[in-house]
């Protein structure tokens with residue numbers, strides 16, 4: 001690691017630690033008051049939603065597209081400074097200033113531009129294996145769909161249909177476990193169907209960070225997520241569910257959500273379970289006796305070392 005990169009990371013870490021500690025001793029923001037007065041979305045009042053016109057620039061990030069669709073960022077999605085992006089993400093989503101400094105800096109470096117003075121169009125963010133990567137939850141892999149601005153609705157529906165949580169009124173909620181489960185499925189299936197598949201550890205963490213937003217920023221609310229992910233629109237009256245006085249710090253986000261999402265991803269288990277289900281279906285079709293996974297029956301069934309079911313002959 002170069003000295004300048006080391007110093008940059010040390011600075012962000014020290015600053016983020018300070019914000020994390022400050023948030024522990026500062027009263028949280030109140031519901032309905034997350035977005036500061038005078039900023040778009042304050043009190044749940046968003047500027048008009050206008051979908052992108054021909055020639056407007058959009059990207060693979062639903063959060064940034066939604067900001068442009070509501071005019072929080074320039075509606076044409078062009079000529080945006082990295083500093084403006086960070087400042088607007090801070091007020092719109094209540095991420096800490098550290099996150100809003102670190103991610104646009106990462107984007108500037110990936111594009112070979114200067115963070116202090118540089119600008120970009122939203123489509124520039126779609127540089128493959130910059131931040132954009134394979135096995136996303138809301139986009140097909142670039143090899144299948146070169147236009148990464150397009151939400152892939154079947155993936156989004158499958159993700160949201162997998163919600164197992166419930167809020168106090170009984171409405172479905174997407175949990176951290178649900179997010180890990182769908183991320184696992186996407187990684188396994190993308191690996192199998194994308195001849196150019198790559199997912200280095202940096203992109204695994206970027207993927208889990210983005211996916212963690214479903215739980216953190218949206219509290220897992222399916223209705224809000226559906227509007228946000230499919231239409232790239234803020235639901236009427238919506239505000240982020242991040243109440244930290246100084247915004248969500250990188251350390252808190254990593255500890256409470258990102259690491260849990262990433263640690264819950266288990267591709268080997270997904271493949272084993274899938275094999276087991278396949279064998280079970282096969283056995284049922286053959287009309288043989290099906291034995292429960294890992295269990296013996298009085299008739300003496302055989303369960304393979306990986307837990308797969310085998311039909312008694």
Ligand code: HEM
Pocket residue numbers: 059060061062063064085086089093095099100103104107125126131132133134135136137138139207210211213214217
């Ligand atoms: C701070 C500046 C940000 C930049 C530069 C950025 C950039 C990106 C990029 C390039 C992707 C595509 C990654 C992929 O291939 O899956 C992405 C995805 C995503 N981002 Fe952002 N983003 C930012 C902030 C945010 C914020 C604040 C949220 C919070 C709601 C967010 C939520 C998401 C989500 C939900 C995805 C989709 C993940 C998926 O499809 O698996 N992003 N972002």
